[in-house]
Amino acid sequence: MVRRRIQTVVDEKDVNPKLAGSDLIDCIPQTGQCSNYCLECYYNHPGFYRTKSESLFPPYDTPKLVRVNSGHDSNIHREYVIESTSKYKEKFYNTSLPNFDFPGPVVFTCNGRDTDFSAMVVTKNLDNLMAVRFRTNLWNLDLLYEVIAYYALKKKIPVTITFMRYADVKNIPKQFLNFYVYRKSILNEYYILDPVKQDEVFGNYAHELVGACGKGSSFCRDCGRCKKLYNDWKVKRGFKAMTSVLYINSN
Numbered sequence: 001m002v003r004r005r006i007q008t009v010v011d012e013k014d015v016n017p018k019l020a021g022s023d024l025i026d027c028i029p030q031t032g033q034c035s036n037y038c039l040e041c042y043y044n045h046p047g048f049y050r051t052k053s054e055s056l057f058p059p060y061d062t063p064k065l066v067r068v069n070s071g072h073d074s075n076i077h078r079e080y081v082i083e084s085t086s087k088y089k090e091k092f093y094n095t096s097l098p099n100f101d102f103p104g105p106v107v108f109t110c111n112g113r114d115t116d117f118s119a120m121v122v123t124k125n126l127d128n129l130m131a132v133r134f135r136t137n138l139w140n141l142d143l144l145y146e147v148i149a150y151y152a153l154k155k156k157i158p159v160t161i162t163f164m165r166y167a168d169v170k171n172i173p174k175q176f177l178n179f180y181v182y183r184k185s186i187l188n189e190y191y192i193l194d195p196v197k198q199d200e201v202f203g204n205y206a207h208e209l210v211g212a213c214g215k216g217s218s219f220c221r222d223c224g225r226c227k228k229l230y231n232d233w234k235v236k237r238g239f240k241a242m243t244s245v246l247y248i249n250s251n
């Protein structure tokens with residue numbers, strides 16, 4: 001695995017277009033493909049926005065909230081991930097594996113590899129959980145119901161709905177194809193759930209702790225949910241909320 005020194009500026013090619021102009025910045029310590037191989041993962045697909053042969057480290061003094069492993073998984077090479085990100089002041093970790101023992105809050109994707117058929121219900125050590133992310137389509141809504149009932153209603157942990165986008169049409173059951181439209185999203189073209197249907201699903205699961213990632217707009221600057229949940233997590237535990245850094249530059 002390549003380990004690169006921390007950079008002092010962010011190269012144009014390293015700016016995730018989804019995050020441009022937002023309070024978030026990506027950090028991906030590992031290199032190569034993620035061995036979880038979650039279905040339709042943007043990171044593992046050819047259309048990912050940057051190389052996977054080099055680590056991505058924003059400057060240590062970045063004023064932004066560092067999102068560790070939007071691509072890849074913080075529980076893979078976990079010790080290296082923790083050590084190499086230790087100097088970032090404001091950060092959270094992404095994982096789709098059920099271990100939340102990190103020196104900062106964690107966003108847990110509870111149905112990564114087995115998106116359509118199961119979701120992980122974790123019962124212990126939930127204090128670091130900043131949010132649970134559920135990869136949502138029209139044929140796993142029964143699971144979404146259970147995930148919200150357990151994490152949001154019972155455990156009071158925010159749930160973020162991410163509507164699945166499909167590069168490969170074969171991953172959409174024929175009876176649901178009518179609800180998907182093929183169009184560009186940020187860099188690549190996908191089959192995307194019709195926005196009207198997204199609203200319908202979202203409306204059916206409305207709750208103060210339930211929100212959606214990229215509904216309406218795919219850009220983080222139009223959303224702000226991650227930053228809000230990060231600050232909620234901090235304030236609830238007696239820490240000072242992160243102040244806004246918008247907008248020193250467009251990166």
Ligand code: SF4
Nearest residue numbers: 213214220223225226
């Ligand atoms: S929830 Fe919002 S801020 Fe977070 S990754 Fe999705 S679009 Fe960006």
